[in-house]
Amino acid sequence: MSAKDMFYSKSKDFSNADDKAYAREDLVFNVTEDLLLMLEDLSLSKAELARRLGKSKSYVTQILSGSRNMTLGSFSDICFALGFKPEIKLPVEPAKISQNGWVKSGKQTFTNKNQRKGNAQNVYLAYDAEWSKNKVA
Numbered sequence: 001m002s003a004k005d006m007f008y009s010k011s012k013d014f015s016n017a018d019d020k021a022y023a024r025e026d027l028v029f030n031v032t033e034d035l036l037l038m039l040e041d042l043s044l045s046k047a048e049l050a051r052r053l054g055k056s057k058s059y060v061t062q063i064l065s066g067s068r069n070m071t072l073g074s075f076s077d078i079c080f081a082l083g084f085k086p087e088i089k090l091p092v093e094p095a096k097i098s099q100n101g102w103v104k105s106g107k108q109t110f111t112n113k114n115q116r117k118g119n120a121q122n123v124y125l126a127y128d129a130e131w132s133k134n135k136v137a
Contacts, residue, residue, distance in 0.1 A: 028066040031075070036064055038082055052081040 008014075014022070039049060050060040062068035063078070070078075072088075079086040 028070075031070065032064050032066050035078060035082075038084065042082060044082070049078070049081060053077055 039046070046060045046064065047057050050057045053060065059068070063070050063074060072086075076086045
């Protein structure tokens with residue numbers, strides 16, 4: 001459930017700018033929340049993650065709170081430090097050609113490796129045994 005769904009009825013119309021802003025915030029929230037859950041599952045503190053990354057504790061706090069922009073590079077570095085291979089999946093549905101020749105696509109629902117069902121999320125953290133063997137500073 002997104003913040004938009006929690007505060008507005010389904011019948012509320014939003015502008016493209018509003019939809020874009022909500023999509024951005026949903027993505028930031030979902031990625032940072034998944035990383036925080038990974039830290040918790042691995043019993044690692046933000047301080048330990050900062051040490052493994054060679055960054056300050058405030059940097060890690062800013063990244064994981066969403067107040068600092070997380071690049072794909074920093075996302076990859078964090079995943080590597082946690083022993084996970086980063087993987088981005090875009091929600092793709094096979095093309096369905098309508099009678100007029102146009103293709104309509106929609107958001108697909110899937111089940112990830114942890115068996116949590118829901119709307120397609122843009123980021124999926126896939127555990128990779130090879131990555132977890134690497135020594136981290």
